[in-house]
Amino acid sequence: MHIPEGLLPPLHAAAWTAAAAPFVVHGVRSLTREVRANPEAKLLIGAAGAFCFVLSALKIPSATGTSSHPVGVGLGSVLFRPPVMAVLGTVTLLFQALLLAHGGLSTLGANAFSLAVVGPWVAYGAFRLVRALTARLPEGTSLSLAVFTAAFSASLGTYTVTSLQLALAHPDPEGGVLGAFAKYATVFSVTQVPIAVIEGLVTVVAVRLLTSVNRGDLVRLGVLRPAPAPVPETAPREAADREAGTADTAAAGGDDKEKNA
Amino acid sequence: MSDRSTPRAWVTWALLAAVAVLAVLPLATGAGEGMEEPFSGADGQAESLVGELNPDYEPWMAPLVELPSGEVESGLFALQAAIGAGVVGYALGVARTRSRPGDRAAPGPGAPSAGPEASDAPGGPRDR
Known part of the structure; x- marks a missing residue:
């Protein structure tokens, strides 16, 4: 769930846009570099972007009696690193802002910062961390655990940032920014917990399918360790x-x- | 260890079943009961929370498109999911075709009719 149009004061909207812009510009450059160096990757990049597209269109009921949607940035961040996902996530946000009245143009920068910048970096960090911690486990298990943690934390991280953005713009008259953050986080982040679990599982399924049909690319991207010589x-x-x-x-x-x- | 890195189909199905259960559970347990508008979007809730905490705030920009109804909106969301799912399916299909060397070595769909002996040549799709 993105911050709706006009809900951030102009100054905040401009500041978040300025914060997100360098990441997106850098992302466009690494995207073109990746495609130029390896034209075959276009297919997988398209799949990662489309995965984000699908997941962020699905509004799922949550245990809190509200509903929200996954962010879908975990897969692309793990496969192509966060800069590429910054572009793909922003494209998705733009589509939703322009055609679906979901999110908005004035809040595009703030939403891009949470979903397309923080989410992917959290996913990538979690992926690397869990991969290192589970290096002794069988490759498939380690990969699944790392992918699940990546997608789960990206989903929660995104909405924690969204809550913080709203708290900074509209603090609680009594509790201040922190008090408001607690309230917004109750709405956004708590709603998101079961949805983040769903998102984690779906992303694991996607990586399992890719492992089946496209192992070579995953090894080349450094996601999968090369298998030992077949016995x-x-x-x-x-x-x-x-x-x-x-x-x-x-x-x-x-x-x-x-x-x- | 190498056999573990080839995903098992049943585990994938089990994961998908878990996803379905998790999505339906809040509805089945009645998590939205007693609410004015059960399972409304979290963004709408945040919007009313802003109105509560900061009653003087007026959104200074309206969405460019005003969707006439919830039905039209859900239709557009379905379109977004359909586009995404189509691209994902296409990519998986192409990747699957590419990853089968036998399909690539075969000159075309007519190849199998040349007889199974022909494919005994080194590099032929022997294992299929």
Whole structure:
């Protein structure tokens, strides 16, 4: 849920726009650099942006009796790092502000700062941290845990910043900024907790699907550690996996052929 | 360890089931009962909270488009989700096709009719 149009005083709106702008400009540059260096990445970048598009359109009921939507920035931040996601998130916000009357142009800077700057960086930090902490666990488990934590904290982090932005603009006459922050956070962040869990799980599903169909790109992006050389004994098991509907690595298939030839 | 990094289909389905349960649970437990407008958007709630804390504040800018009704709005949100889902599905489909070397090596859909012996050549789609 973004800050609605006109809800921040002009000075605040301008200040947040100025704060978010450098991140978005830097993001556009790293996006063009990434696409130029690796044109094949366009497909995955498009998927990450579309993922953000889908998730931020879905308003989900929460245990607080209110509803809100996920932010969907976790996937892109983990795959392409936060600067790229700053662009994709801002595009999503712009679409919603212009066509859906959700969020707004005057509050675009503030919403971009929370959703497209803080959210992605929180996601990336959480991802790196959990990956390092769980390095000894099996690769798939470690990756899933890290992706879940990344998406969960991005979702909560975004709305914590939103609450802070509103508290700074409209402090509580008695409790001041802190008192107002507690009130806004009750509305935004508490509503968001179950939705952040949903978002975490959905993002894990997305990464699992990508691992199945596009392992090479994930390894190249540094998201997935390169698998150890396939051991011949595991070949029948991988064949069984393929029958179960999961795609297989090209490497293992190639190995089979060489052995059989 | 390498077998664990290939995702199992049933775990993916279990995760999706958990998502569905989490989304429906607030409705089933009646979390919105007794509220004036159950499950309204958190942004609307924040807006009324601003009105409470800062009653003199007047929003100084109105949205460029005024959507005529909630139905039209939900339709546009559905459109946004549909566009996103279409792109995600396309990307996954293309990635899946690319990741299968057998499909790429085959000259076209007519290739299998050349007989299975033909594919015994090194690099052919032997394992399919």
